[in-house]
Amino acid sequence: MAEVTIFHNPACGTxxxxxxxxxxxxxxxRVVEYLKTPPSRxxxxxxxxEMGMTVRQLLREKGTPYGELGLADAKWSDEQLLxxxxxxxxxxERPVVRTALGTKVCRPCEEVLELLPVGPIAPFTKQDGSVVQDPGQRRG
Structure with missing residues (x-):
């Protein structure tokens, strides 16, 4: 089976x-704590x-210096945003998960289900107590 990678921030509940x-x-x-080991350009x-996203779509605003850096301004090129x-x-934005079935930002965490190379899986209880049911639908 191909490797599964998560670009992870342990301070983030999702x-x-x-x-x-x-x-x-x-x-x-494979857990990549991207704040300690950022992905290369x-x-x-x-x-x-892989995700079919623009650089701007991968930018996170909440809890970041997005506002103070003026990143909402459309003047920034993709290269500058990188x-x-x-x-x-x-x-x-996090977490980003890559499996043999694709790569995507998994917000909410249930988004990862369509990338799982296994399944269906038993119900999963999140930290807040809510339960995730796997419908068994996968990419590919």
Missing amino acids: SRNTLALLRHAGLEP EELKQLLA DFMQQHPILM
């Missing part, structure tokens, strides 16, 4: 739930291509 859901499914992903471009993401990895 990221923690997504990692726990992957493990609940019997997978042990080329890796960011590859992730964006520069900001390299300087401030917290600007990358």
Whole structure:
């Protein structure tokens, strides 16, 4: 089976739930704590291509320096936005999960279900007590 990777921020509840859901499914992903080990510029471009997203779509506003850096202004090119993401990895939306079935931002954590190479899985209880049911629908 191809490797499963999660670009993870342990301070983020959604990221923690997504990692726990992957493990609940019997997978042990490669965990990239992207704040400590940010993806390279080329890796960011590859992730964006795999997800079919623009750089701006991968930018996170909440809890980041997005506002103080003036990133809402349309004057910034994709290359400049990538520069900001390299300087401030917290600007990358999380968690991003890559499996053999695709790559996507998994917000909410249930989004990871369509990327699981296994399944269906048993119900999963998130940190807030809500239960995730796996409908068994996968990409591919």
